[in-house]
Amino acid sequence: MDSLATDIFIRCQRGDRDAFRVVVQTYQRLVFSLAIKMLADEDDAKDIVQETFIRVWQGIDSYDVRRPFSTWIYTITSRLCLDRIKSMRRTATLPTDEYSLRQFASDSDNERSLENSEYVSIVKILTEKLSPKQRLVFTLCQLEGLSSDEVEQIAGLNARQVKSNLYEARQTIREQLKHLGYE
Numbered sequence: 001m002d003s004l005a006t007d008i009f010i011r012c013q014r015g016d017r018d019a020f021r022v023v024v025q026t027y028q029r030l031v032f033s034l035a036i037k038m039l040a041d042e043d044d045a046k047d048i049v050q051e052t053f054i055r056v057w058q059g060i061d062s063y064d065v066r067r068p069f070s071t072w073i074y075t076i077t078s079r080l081c082l083d084r085i086k087s088m089r090r091t092a093t094l095p096t097d098e099y100s101l102r103q104f105a106s107d108s109d110n111e112r113s114l115e116n117s118e119y120v121s122i123v124k125i126l127t128e129k130l131s132p133k134q135r136l137v138f139t140l141c142q143l144e145g146l147s148s149d150e151v152e153q154i155a156g157l158n159a160r161q162v163k164s165n166l167y168e169a170r171q172t173i174r175e176q177l178k179h180l181g182y183e
Helices: 003-013 017-039 042-062 069-087 095-106 116-127 132-143 148-155 159-179
Strands: none
Touching: 003 017, 003 042, 017 042, 017 069, 017 132, 042 069, 069 132, 069 148, 116 132, 116 159, 132 148, 132 159, 148 159
């Protein structure tokens, strides 16, 4: 970490709200990205962003500035998402979700950008049958592009558990795609 970033975190640890505002502005997209992929609900993801930064502010004294901040904030966010998943009742896939996925899959313009609602629908369909740990590992590895070492630290799993959960998640998603008519 460069000295400027270290300085910002040290200022946060001293209670500097302006420095914390810089941290929020820098990391809010990362937190929202993980939350929306994990929860497949924009409102829940926004709630998790707020909860994450409240926890960061409350726990900034425990952050070790020699370690990557992104790993620390991913850990906080993923735990909040897992708690939210565990507390939510499972909801059935809505027909509009399947429609969005079919529309996206049949769209010939692969460069087309998805709006949040379409993206959420696709993620909801593909991950609805995953366990919370599988969803976390799949999201961090496949959707966020983190390394296995980072995923191990964030999820609190060993290498074998990460590999196993990722394998099971991929198998389940393949089955979901087959069920929807994609080979």
